[in-house]
Amino acid sequence: MQFISTRGKSEPQAFSDVVLEGLAKDGGLAMPETVPTVDTKTLQAWQSLSYPELAFNVMSRFITDIPADDLKGIVERAYTAEKFGIEEVVSLSKLNEDYVVGLSNGPTFAFKDMAMQFLGELFPYLLEKRDQQLNIVGATSGDTGSSAIHAMRGKPRINVFMLSPFGRMSDFQTAQMYSVQDENVFNIAVEGVFDDCQDLVKALNNDAEFKAANHLGAVNSINWARILAQIVYYFKAYLAAAKEIGEPMDFVIPSGNFGNIFAGIYARAMGLPIRKLILATNENNVLDEFFKTGIYRPRASKDVHLTSSPSMDIAKASNFERFIYLLLGADRTRQLWEQIETQGYFDLTKDPIWAERANWNIESGQSLHDNRVETIRKVYDDFNVVVDPHTADGIFVAAQYKDAGIPQMYLETAQPIKFAQTVEQALGFVPERPADYAQIEALPQRFEKLPVDAQLLKQYVVTQLS
Numbered sequence: 001m002q003f004i005s006t007r008g009k010s011e012p013q014a015f016s017d018v019v020l021e022g023l024a025k026d027g028g029l030a031m032p033e034t035v036p037t038v039d040t041k042t043l044q045a046w047q048s049l050s051y052p053e054l055a056f057n058v059m060s061r062f063i064t065d066i067p068a069d070d071l072k073g074i075v076e077r078a079y080t081a082e083k084f085g086i087e088e089v090v091s092l093s094k095l096n097e098d099y100v101v102g103l104s105n106g107p108t109f110a111f112k113d114m115a116m117q118f119l120g121e122l123f124p125y126l127l128e129k130r131d132q133q134l135n136i137v138g139a140t141s142g143d144t145g146s147s148a149i150h151a152m153r154g155k156p157r158i159n160v161f162m163l164s165p166f167g168r169m170s171d172f173q174t175a176q177m178y179s180v181q182d183e184n185v186f187n188i189a190v191e192g193v194f195d196d197c198q199d200l201v202k203a204l205n206n207d208a209e210f211k212a213a214n215h216l217g218a219v220n221s222i223n224w225a226r227i228l229a230q231i232v233y234y235f236k237a238y239l240a241a242a243k244e245i246g247e248p249m250d251f252v253i254p255s256g257n258f259g260n261i262f263a264g265i266y267a268r269a270m271g272l273p274i275r276k277l278i279l280a281t282n283e284n285n286v287l288d289e290f291f292k293t294g295i296y297r298p299r300a301s302k303d304v305h306l307t308s309s310p311s312m313d314i315a316k317a318s319n320f321e322r323f324i325y326l327l328l329g330a331d332r333t334r335q336l337w338e339q340i341e342t343q344g345y346f347d348l349t350k351d352p353i354w355a356e357r358a359n360w361n362i363e364s365g366q367s368l369h370d371n372r373v374e375t376i377r378k379v380y381d382d383f384n385v386v387v388d389p390h391t392a393d394g395i396f397v398a399a400q401y402k403d404a405g406i407p408q409m410y411l412e413t414a415q416p417i418k419f420a421q422t423v424e425q426a427l428g429f430v431p432e433r434p435a436d437y438a439q440i441e442a443l444p445q446r447f448e449k450l451p452v453d454a455q456l457l458k459q460y461v462v463t464q465l466s
């Protein structure tokens with residue numbers, strides 16, 4: 001299997017090359033050349049597989065440049081009961097005929113761990129083979145950074161420099177990142193906001209000489225390996241809930257960067273019997289707007305609302321480009337993203353594809369803070385299940401598209417303990433933490449405070465690496 005770019009101007013590459021490279025040379029995102037399909041018989045056979053076995057079977061259709069036994073080892077190390085708390089890795093809680101799909105059982109209590117734990121095993125393996133070093137420089141508003149740090153801590157050939165906005169994350173999120181003491185993890189508390197962090201990361205990456213000399217790399221959500229790892233749990237959730245293979249189900253996805261839902265779109269293209277994908281946004285409704293109006297208009301960073309589902313507070317949805325590529329191909333995708341550069345948006349309403357949008361089987365909607373709070377309360381009252389504000393966003397939107405007899409699979413993207421304040425507002429109590437985390441805010445913290453200054457950041461990186 002080879003990978004090509006959504007903008008069609010890069011040479012095809014093998015899996016290992018695209019995961020270490022990140023963005024393609026033409027500015028596009030990596031996509032498999034063809035969609036591997038899975039038939040009903042295969043799905044039936046997969047129903048009895050363990051999570052690592054299933055991951056191996058799904059992933060080996062895309063990864064043809066790593067020997068089978070090595071890939072088996074990678075997924076066996078990534079998806080253990082020790083890391084995810086349960087043998088099945090993904091849990092299901094039944095709400096009448098619907099399910100909460102537990103994807104946040106990993107080390108940092110957010111679904112980002114599902115992909116990041118895989119990268120944490122894949123990267124050292126690839127780097128060892130190539131005798132290379134990787135210095136990951138990333139920016140986070142909370143969940144991604146924490147997940148990356150916990151996946152990469154103590155890993156050979158890897159250092160992590162994670163930039164976060166000083167004083168602007170929840171105490172729990174801050175402690176989860178800054179209490180990590182491993183020598184290969186460098187927490188950088190930037191005296192600014194998340195966008196300042198992101199700009200600093202861009203500044204370092206745009207300095208080609210600095211980037212090459214210091215082996216800079218990324219783990220952001222456009223990495224194909226992250227999408228691939230997420231495709232697996234759609235199969236797992238479907239197979240675990242299906243009474244018989246072929247039964248239609250709807251999946252509900254709280255969305256930000258369009259990574260999670262894109263994995264579902266792809267799993268369906270491979271043959272998984274998903275009927276509809278229901279996309280939920282919060283006050284930051286770039287994606288809902290597109291599916292309602294045919295116009296995709298990324299916002300400026302300054303126009304992003306700070307909400308009670310902060311991991312979905314995005315100005316543009318990077319992985320959305322992959323969806324447009326599947327619909328319209330590389331030439332149109334390249335043109336449309338050039339239009340975004342020149343006029344700030346694109347409009348598909350005049351395109352014949354817009355008339356066929358019913359066939360996309362994607363519904364969308366938006367929640368506001370009060371909707372999420374009410375949903376948390378209602379799910380607790382009705383089912384005695386506590387969900388976090390992101391998951392609540394999905395459940396709220398899904399109610400508008402419920403068809404009796406078709407199970408809705410609500411993807412749970414974080415655990416309520418991460419967003420205790422909103423949960424407390426809804427329920428009047430703080431969700432209980434696992435014993436190991438009771439005192440996490442009291443642990444010693446290790447971080448470096450830096451101003452918004454690319455030159456100082458470069459110096460800091462170089463000093464730590466020498």
Ligand SMILES: *Cc1c(COP(=O)(O)O)cnc(C)c1O
Nearest residue numbers: 255256257258259260311413414
């Ligand atoms: C990252 C994240 C999302 C958004 O996922 P995308 O793949 O960016 O669409 C939703 N909820 C939580 C808790 C997250 O951490």
